Amino acid sequence: MKLDIATKHLRILNLIYFTKGENLEFLESCLGIFRPNLNNYLKDIHSIIPNSKKTGKMDLIIKDIxxxxxxxxxxIQNQGVSKEDRIFFLTLKLLITSSLNLDLLSKSLNVSRRTLNGDLITIKENLNFFDLKVTSFAGKGIFLEGEFLNIKKSLSCYIYKYFVEEEYLPPIFNAHFSDVLQNIEAETTLNVDIENLVSHFNFDGFFYNRLLLKAFYYSFYYLDSSYSSDNRTLENSLKNKFEFETYFSKVFEKSELDRFHDYLHSSIFKNVYLEEISCFINILKICSGNFAEESVFLNDHILIWKKIILDSIELKITENDILKFKNFILRIGFSKKQSHYLEVYELEFLKINIDANTRKECINLYNEFKKYYWNISFTDVFMLYFLITSLEKKEKKDIFVLYKEIPKYLLNSLKEKLELKHSVNIKEFVNLSFFEEFKKNNNVRTVGVFKDLNLLDNSLEVIHLDLKF
Known part of the structure; x- marks a missing residue:
């Protein structure tokens, strides 16, 4: 019997490559699956290997993979359409076309009408989060009902999911949606305008901001709008500077408003309708992380972040340090509270080659964050790790470590742990007997000493080190 490979198999394989076959708990958390199901997916992948020997030992299966x-x-050659893929496909198609013909779709998807009717139960539940209703009319088909703005909101979320996951999805997605969601005429202008927005207004702080803006444009403007009058566009509705600032001061600093005014009125986003401005502002806030309504909880978040960072990568960090990531904090806090959460598998980090220690620390940081922020993505944590560690490297002091009885080879082996624990950069280990001579030829301002060593030199800053780990 031919085995159909699903999108999840492809994700699991790339995550196995990323983790080098280690830390299966991370795969469970990242993909939201339990170990028995993960093991079954791994067995499926193993069975595709030519001349593979059947085995139940997961270590051998992973090694072969x-x-x-x-x-x-x-x-890819064996990829089919899983139930999860099928539900996503049908939902996106329903949101774009507002109706479904199950007879035609059963042939395209190679499943029965009964199977599609079962999928519709899940689709109805998912769209109910957006206050949308799916109705069936005998002999006519399946139809979408609800306020136009709610349809656009949900469509924006599902198009974003499509853009992010596109390379993993079965060919049927490209066959049905590429003409609609990759319009060549719109793409050129849209990409330039998005790049200008991201580059000139500090929107480059998060992965996928460009795709968020692109998804918003396609759902709120490029696909047909019910507002027929061009007078209702932002270009025509916000000519008054006071009205413009009333809306966009929620996102931009006062010094940026004039520049954004000029940008908006010359970009493709000027065609957004005024009735949709709250959605546009929300997308801009997500891209910037500027959520004033979440700021009231900032101190609570800071306490959590200090604990997370210390517990995961053993880095002591101050509140002022954490405030440098304020927009990250507010966006993650805001996201945690969204009831209409849609699972999006953000795997862009897989394209970045990192060393084993960095990978381990990123996963530790992710595991700690998940305890407090249930829907945080590893992509965000991955970026946060580099921001946090770059801050550490930039601010930690250069020191020379003095020792007396401790073997130098032991200190060299402990160098990385000492640097991490005390947030310092060890330039060299110097035996106390040679220190006076060493000072003559080196610029020494700060030294590290262990508790069994007394240093009488008031001209130097002394940091007391601990060999307990």
Whole structure:
């Protein structure tokens, strides 16, 4: 029997490559699956390997997977449409066209009408979060009902999911949606305008901001709007500077408002309708992380973040340090409270080659964040890690460590742990007997000493080090 490979198999394979086959708990958390299901997916992937020997030992299965070249291409050749993929496909199609013909779709998807009717139960539940209703009329089809603005909100979320996950999705997605969601005429202008917005207004702080803005444009403007009058566009409705600032001061600093005014009135986003401005502002706030309504909880978040960072990567960090990530804090806090959460598998970090220690620390940081922020993505944590550690490297002091009885080879082996624990950069280990001579040839301002060593030199800053880990 031919095994259909699903989108989740492809994600799991790339995550196995990323983790080098270690830390399966991370895969469970990242993909929201339990170990028995993960093991079944791994067995499926293993069975695709030519001449593979059947085994129930997961360590052997993972080793074979890691040792097999071009395995991802083999999976692509066997990719089918899973129930999860099918529900996503049908939902996106329903939101774009407002109706479904189950007879035609059962042939395209190679499943029965009964199977599609079962999928509709889940689709109805999912769209209910957006106050949308799915109705069936015998002999006519399936139809979407609800306020136009709610349809656009949900469509924006699902188009974003499509853009982010596109490379993993079955071919049927591209066959049905590429003409609608990759319009060549719109793309050129849209991409330039998005790049200008991201580059000139500090919107480049998060992964996928460009796709968020692109998804918003396609759902709120490029696809047909019910507002027929061009006079209702932002270009024509916000010519008054006071009205313009009333809306966009929620996102931009006062010094940026004039520049954004000029940008908006010359960009493709000027065609957004005034009735949709709250959605546009929300997208801009997500891109910037500027959520004033979440700021009242900032101190609570800071306490949590200090604990997370210390517990995961053993880095002591001050409140002032954490405030440098204020927009990250507010966006993650805001996201945690959204009831209409849609699972989006953000895996862009897989394209970045990192060393084993960095990977381990990123996963530790992610695991701690998940305890407090249930829907945080590893992509955000991945970026946060580099921001936090770059701050650490930038601000930690250069020191020379003095020792007396401790073997130097032992200190060299402990160098990285000492630097991490005390937030310092160890330039060199110097035996106390040679220190006076060493000072003559080196600029020494700060030294590190262990508790068994007394240093009488008031001209130097002394940091007391601890060998307990």
């Amino acid at each position: 890691l040792d097999t070249p071009n395995l991802y291409n083999l999976l």
